[in-house]
Amino acid sequence: MNKRVNLKIKDLEIFVTNILKKCGLDEEDAKTTCDVLLLADKRGIESHGIARLQKYVNGIKQGTIKITNKIKIIKETPVSLVIDGEGGMGQPIAYKTMKLCIEKAKKNLICFATIRNSNHYGIAGYYTLMALKEEMIGISLTNSAPLVVPTFAKDAVIGTNPISVGIPAEKEKAFLLDMATSTVPRGKLEVYARLGEPISHMWATDENGIETDDASKVLNNLIDRRGGGLSPLGGSSELTGGHKGYGLGALVDIFSGIFSSGEVGTDVYVKKGESSGVCHFLGVINPEAFTGIDDIKKNMDYYIKMLKNSKKASGQNRIYIAGEKEFESEKRNIDKLSVQDKVFSTLNLIGKEFNLKLKAI
Amino acid sequence: MNKRVNLKIKDLEIFVTNILKKCGLDEEDAKTTCDVLLLADKRGIESHGIARLQKYVNGIKQGTIKITNKIKIIKETPVSLVIDGEGGMGQPIAYKTMKLCIEKAKKNLICFATIRNSNHYGIAGYYTLMALKEEMIGISLTNSAPLVVPTFAKDAVIGTNPISVGIPAEKEKAFLLDMATSTVPRGKLEVYARLGEPISHMWATDENGIETDDASKVLNNLIDRRGGGLSPLGGSSELTGGHKGYGLGALVDIFSGIFSSGEVGTDVYVKKGESSGVCHFLGVINPEAFTGIDDIKKNMDYYIKMLKNSKKASGQNRIYIAGEKEFESEKRNIDKLSVQDKVFSTLNLIGKEFNLKLKAI
Numbered sequence: 001m002n003k004r005v006n007l008k009i010k011d012l013e014i015f016v017t018n019i020l021k022k023c024g025l026d027e028e029d030a031k032t033t034c035d036v037l038l039l040a041d042k043r044g045i046e047s048h049g050i051a052r053l054q055k056y057v058n059g060i061k062q063g064t065i066k067i068t069n070k071i072k073i074i075k076e077t078p079v080s081l082v083i084d085g086e087g088g089m090g091q092p093i094a095y096k097t098m099k100l101c102i103e104k105a106k107k108n109l110i111c112f113a114t115i116r117n118s119n120h121y122g123i124a125g126y127y128t129l130m131a132l133k134e135e136m137i138g139i140s141l142t143n144s145a146p147l148v149v150p151t152f153a154k155d156a157v158i159g160t161n162p163i164s165v166g167i168p169a170e171k172e173k174a175f176l177l178d179m180a181t182s183t184v185p186r187g188k189l190e191v192y193a194r195l196g197e198p199i200s201h202m203w204a205t206d207e208n209g210i211e212t213d214d215a216s217k218v219l220n221n222l223i224d225r226r227g228g229g230l231s232p233l234g235g236s237s238e239l240t241g242g243h244k245g246y247g248l249g250a251l252v253d254i255f256s257g258i259f260s261s262g263e264v265g266t267d268v269y270v271k272k273g274e275s276s277g278v279c280h281f282l283g284v285i286n287p288e289a290f291t292g293i294d295d296i297k298k299n300m301d302y303y304i305k306m307l308k309n310s311k312k313a314s315g316q317n318r319i320y321i322a323g324e325k326e327f328e329s330e331k332r333n334i335d336k337l338s339v340q341d342k343v344f345s346t347l348n349l350i351g352k353e354f355n356l357k358l359k360a361i
Numbered sequence: 362m363n364k365r366v367n368l369k370i371k372d373l374e375i376f377v378t379n380i381l382k383k384c385g386l387d388e389e390d391a392k393t394t395c396d397v398l399l400l401a402d403k404r405g406i407e408s409h410g411i412a413r414l415q416k417y418v419n420g421i422k423q424g425t426i427k428i429t430n431k432i433k434i435i436k437e438t439p440v441s442l443v444i445d446g447e448g449g450m451g452q453p454i455a456y457k458t459m460k461l462c463i464e465k466a467k468k469n470l471i472c473f474a475t476i477r478n479s480n481h482y483g484i485a486g487y488y489t490l491m492a493l494k495e496e497m498i499g500i501s502l503t504n505s506a507p508l509v510v511p512t513f514a515k516d517a518v519i520g521t522n523p524i525s526v527g528i529p530a531e532k533e534k535a536f537l538l539d540m541a542t543s544t545v546p547r548g549k550l551e552v553y554a555r556l557g558e559p560i561s562h563m564w565a566t567d568e569n570g571i572e573t574d575d576a577s578k579v580l581n582n583l584i585d586r587r588g589g590g591l592s593p594l595g596g597s598s599e600l601t602g603g604h605k606g607y608g609l610g611a612l613v614d615i616f617s618g619i620f621s622s623g624e625v626g627t628d629v630y631v632k633k634g635e636s637s638g639v640c641h642f643l644g645v646i647n648p649e650a651f652t653g654i655d656d657i658k659k660n661m662d663y664y665i666k667m668l669k670n671s672k673k674a675s676g677q678n679r680i681y682i683a684g685e686k687e688f689e690s691e692k693r694n695i696d697k698l699s700v701q702d703k704v705f706s707t708l709n710l711i712g713k714e715f716n717l718k719l720k721a722i
Contacts, residue, residue, distance in 0.1 A: 079440055079471045080650035110440045110471050114651050150668055152677040157668060167615050177612055183595065183602040202601045209674025233595050233602050234544065240563045241544040241594050247683040251538055254528050258660040259651040265667045289441035290475050290620040299619040306626045307511055307518060307611065311588065313570025316513040322608040
């Protein structure tokens with residue numbers, strides 16, 4: 001077991017925001033980025049939390065992430081936007097775009113934005129949550145570094161390309177889907193590789209495109225681009241529905257990278273130091289486009305109860321709704337966070353460079 | 362092996378349309394319904410083709426499907442529609458709604474429609490294809506009879522709730538995703554039950570909600586409502602990503618049944634003879650909302666080639682794009698269709714009642 005360290009959210013906010021400011025981000029962008037990272041940790045998605053700070057700092061240093069404090073609107077209609085992120089930090093780009101989408105959806109009921117030339121934007125669900133706070137339906141998709149092998153292919157061509165959709169409810173917690181279109185994220189393989197345990201045959205394929213239970217092999221193959229990688233949701237074969245996960249992953253690439261005339265597939269993160277070319281797709285639908293917020297929230301409560309009150313499988317005592325575990329985790333972590341010892345020391349290593357120090361509780 | 366019979370498309374068109382007219386549908390609705398059914402067979406999706414005619418005829422006789430020749434617009438905005446199908450035949454309801462969506466998307470760039478109180482509408486992809494013919498992006502979702510067991514649940518609560526999205530390409534065939542959110546459809550279990558072969562553990566759970574390889578048991582349990590059913594895409598466990606397929610299935614229920622204030626989950630197809638309450642969600646996005654049709658089609662060609670030209674897994678010689686196999690099947694079946702002997706005799710049994718006869722070639 002990894003040792004863990006407790007940290008105050010307040011301390012983390014100051015520390016992470018200051019580091020990002022020292023890297024060149026303005027106050028607003030640093031705060032937004034910090035907020036997206038901390039929310040991931042609070043919601044229990046550690047792979048997308050402050051553990052990634054090092055990658056962002058490196059990205060800025062290497063020039064993959066440019067210092068900008070605006071987004072460029074390439075095209076605007078009453079119900080849509082095409083945005084160029086100009087290689088900036090993903091979180092503020094997506095945040096600012098989602099803000100615009102919410103404003104437009106308030107007026108015109110629907111707004112979709114496709115964004116090119118951005119960077120890793122953290123958890124997809126952050127932006128759907130922005131819509132939920134306004135009692136709107138939120139959509140958030142992004143492409144990412146090629147790690148997933150299409151059905152019958154040998155090489156990783158598409159990203160883990162997540163899909164997030166959020167629907168408000170009344171007394172129940174909102175429905176908040178936020179899922180990679182691969183069976184598991186790369187982080188899961190890293191955990192199994194460290195433990196030396198075999199992985200499920202549904203998770204990944206080797207350098208020949210054949211299912212494997214060897215996590216270390218898959219990770220090394222990905223680093224050396226020898227072939228193989230993560231399997232789409234449904235696994236590597238049509239028998240178990242892998243072509244569906246592959247289709248969904250491609251769909252995310254299309255909405256993000258094709259509609260914005262940005263990068264897709266293996267063109268994302270091609271060279272270190274150059275723009276990553278990550279593309280997103282964000283959307284807001286005003287419930288007034290349909291039967292209205294009151295009816296929809298009531299209907300959602302009814303449906304959520306129907307699912308949760310359904311009979312449990314043998315050995316199970318609870319049925320979850322998408323996002324439910326994460327909302328509960330967020331509630332537990334309002335004031336403080338427990339992070340891995342290793343993450344804590346890495347944060348202080350980054351801080352040292354900028355004369356900043358993070359204290360444990 | 363089942364024996365197969367060859368039939369002329371022209372003969373089938375006349376035969377099926379006439380039966381539907383004799384059942385009470387008007388000329389236009391009968392033709393639409395026939396067209397949806399035949400396209401399914403042409404595209405190789407036999408489970409949703411003319412083999413279902415018996416079910417539709419029974420539905421009309423039992424009153425589950427009402428004879429209507431219109432759709433009722435409950436709410437209309439520049440970018441959305443809420444439709445009540447008033448219990449009518451699903452295909453004409455969805456066809457007419459999609460026509461309206463296309464018109465509105467031509468003017469206002471985006472139109473989404475949520476439809477309550479409809480019936481089984483055939484292949485979801487039929488309606489996305491309507492958008493593709495107009496060089497638009499099409500979306501088609503529907504809920505259906507509860508057959509799928511949520512993660513950690515024992516009973517089938519949600520339908521196989523398909524997702525179809527279509528994106529136009531230039532020289533390449535369009536990208537046309539059309540997938541159930543279960544790992545496999547019920548029809549697949551029926552094939553294995555007939556053959557007495559074990560099914561994949563990713564496909565279904567037994568009356569205790571535990572994975573099983575016994576197709577007959579699952580089918581009988583579903584009929585007798587003893588528990589168990591199809592597993593979501595990703596299987597019955599979180600380890601293999603089943604919660605993602607469950608989340609996607611619920612999402613389809615929400616867009617179709619919650620946004621329209623219609624039926625969801627176990628409220629769909631509750632009682633024989635009563636309205637099924639099936640709900641759909643249809644959408645059209647005009648490429649001009651984003652970087653425009655010319656750019657998007659060119660980008661799609663580039664992406665499709667990237668995927669198809671990628672290296673193949675050991676033992677594989679081709680990578681497919683969503684919908685590609687079906688487009689090739691459609692091309693093969695332009696003039697004639699090969700159907701199962703059993704389907705042919707059932708069709709003639711239905712025809713006999715109406716003094717109609719279908720001849721084999």
